[in-house]
Amino acid sequence: MRTKSLKKNKINVITLGCSKNIYDSEVLMGQLRANGKEVEHEAPVEREGNIIVINTCGFVDNAKAESVNMILEYADKKEKGLVDKVFVTGCLSERYRPDLEKEIPNVDQFFGTTELPQLLKALGADYKHELLGERLTTTPKNYAYLKIAEGCDRPCSFCAIPIMRGKHVSQPIEKLVKEAEGLARDGVKELILIAQDLTYYGLDIYKKRNLAELLEALTKVEEIEWIRLHYAFPTGFPMDVLELMKREPKICNYIDIPLQHISDSILKSMRRGTTQAKTTQLLKDFRAAVPGMAIRTTLIVGYPGETQEDFEILKDFVQEMKFDRMGCFAYSHEENTHAYLLEDDVPDDIKQARANEIMELQSQISWDLNQEKVGQVFKCIIDRKEGEHFVGRTEFDSPDVDNEVLIDASKYYLKTGDFAMIKIIEATEFDLYGEPA
Numbered sequence: 117m118r119t120k121s122l123k124k125n126k127i128n129v130i131t132l133g134c135s136k137n138i139y140d141s142e143v144l145m146g147q148l149r150a151n152g153k154e155v156e157h158e159a160p161v162e163r164e165g166n167i168i169v170i171n172t173c174g175f176v177d178n179a180k181a182e183s184v185n186m187i188l189e190y191a192d193k194k195e196k197g198l199v200d201k202v203f204v205t206g207c208l209s210e211r212y213r214p215d216l217e218k219e220i221p222n223v224d225q226f227f228g229t230t231e232l233p234q235l236l237k238a239l240g241a242d243y244k245h246e247l248l249g250e251r252l253t254t255t256p257k258n259y260a261y262l263k264i265a266e267g268c269d270r271p272c273s274f275c276a277i278p279i280m281r282g283k284h285v286s287q288p289i290e291k292l293v294k295e296a297e298g299l300a301r302d303g304v305k306e307l308i309l310i311a312q313d314l315t316y317y318g319l320d321i322y323k324k325r326n327l328a329e330l331l332e333a334l335t336k337v338e339e340i341e342w343i344r345l346h347y348a349f350p351t352g353f354p355m356d357v358l359e360l361m362k363r364e365p366k367i368c369n370y371i372d373i374p375l376q377h378i379s380d381s382i383l384k385s386m387r388r389g390t391t392q393a394k395t396t397q398l399l400k401d402f403r404a405a406v407p408g409m410a411i412r413t414t415l416i417v418g419y420p421g422e423t424q425e426d427f428e429i430l431k432d433f434v435q436e437m438k439f440d441r442m443g444c445f446a447y448s449h450e451e452n453t454h455a456y457l458l459e460d461d462v463p464d465d466i467k468q469a470r471a472n473e474i475m476e477l478q479s480q481i482s483w484d485l486n487q488e489k490v491g492q493v494f495k496c497i498i499d500r501k502e503g504e505h506f507v508g509r510t511e512f513d514s515p516d517v518d519n520e521v522l523i524d525a526s527k528y529y530l531k532t533g534d535f536a537m538i539k540i541i542e543a544t545e546f547d548l549y550g551e552p553a
Contacts, residue, residue, distance in 0.1 A: 126165030127155040133173025146251035151241035166200040174208035176448035191222040207280040258533040259306035268312035273454035300339035325354040358405035368511040374414040378433040379426035410512035412441035418467030420458035444474040486543035
């Protein structure tokens with residue numbers, strides 16, 4: 117029985133996975149809106165609409181399961197007449213389309229990661245080339261993701277991204293500046309630069325690593341106050357970026373550089389192209405070039421062949437480096453990757469125990485680093501009001517993954533989307549509490 121509240125010819129876009137998927141959904145919605153379509157991102161049930169587009173993630177087992185469950189949920193809703201059409205796009209669809217078409221025939225159509233024009237056509241819309249960089253942002257109005265490149269040329273053994281996203285393709289500087297200017301006009305003050313690999317930016321179109329030149333151009337966009345770097349690769353990092361970061365106040369003293377592991381034998385098997393000694397020196401160079409910069413990393417435990425000794429090397433490294441921010445994941449055995457040829461020989465319970473141990477270690481490091489911030493004043497951007505607090509971030513924190521600064525809303529009024537100087541009065545492992553300075 118169809119619900120009465122269902123809105124005819126309204127498209128609801130659901131996004132799973134990473135910030136790159138968020139960006140893709142925003143571009144899709146911008147195109148649909150320009151075609152006169154009514155579209156919403158993750159609309160609540162009472163105003164869901166009758167056409168569903170699910171943008172999936174296919175990166176690791178948990179993400180794949182979440183995407184499959186979401187597709188099944190809406191295929192079931194279609195079966196019951198609660199929605200009319202279900203379309204699936206994104207990484208899972210790119211990677212497993214034949215299997216998905218066979219197993220879930222109730223989905224109207226599956227599309228890969230590069231088939232935006234075809235998806236639009238299925239939704240009764242035309243791809244408009246003139247909408248260069250225009251999109252319907254889903255993040256709070258003060259920040260937005262800026263995807264500077266697609267795909268990846270790295271040979272990492274555990275990673276399926278090149279299968280799903282193809283080879284590295286950089287976007288031209290002029291296009292990205294124009295997109296940034298459009299975002300600034302809409303009230304965006306912080307740009308978060310994303311790609312599978314920022315350090316590779318420019319090699320394909322400029323024949324050199326050109327991240328610094330892009331950053332220089334983006335700093336000239338007047339209304340943008342912060343520029344943040346996500347997903348740099350540890351080999352071939354363009355060191356001129358650090359010089360620019362040190363002298364240019366708009367570039368946050370922050371970098372997200374996924375290292376994955378540090379034991380030389382594991383790094384070699386992962387095909388990371390570096391060693392413990394080189395990585396340690398790189399991080400020391402970072403901190404020497406930009407004193408006080410926040411370094412975020414991601415680690416994988418339980419990779420095939422990881423011994424207790426390899427894990428102890430990793431733990432010692434984490435203790436020594438004292439990363440400001442960290443995520444740790446249990447290895448996921450992904451078909452069609454180079455590592456899939458290896459035996460997935462670390463039991464799941466040991467993988468999880470190792471991940472927990474690393475995060476326990478990081479929790480103490482984060483506590484110690486946060487206690488040092490008590491009494492200091494930081495420029496913060498106020499993202500939202502949540503419950504009894506205004507929630508902000510320092511330049512050392514990215515949204516959704518890092519620390520937040522909580523300010524008592526019963527005592528102080530702050531405007532969301534604005535910057536404020538906040539004095540830190542208390543700290544826990546992963547949150548700071550402050551008051552206007």
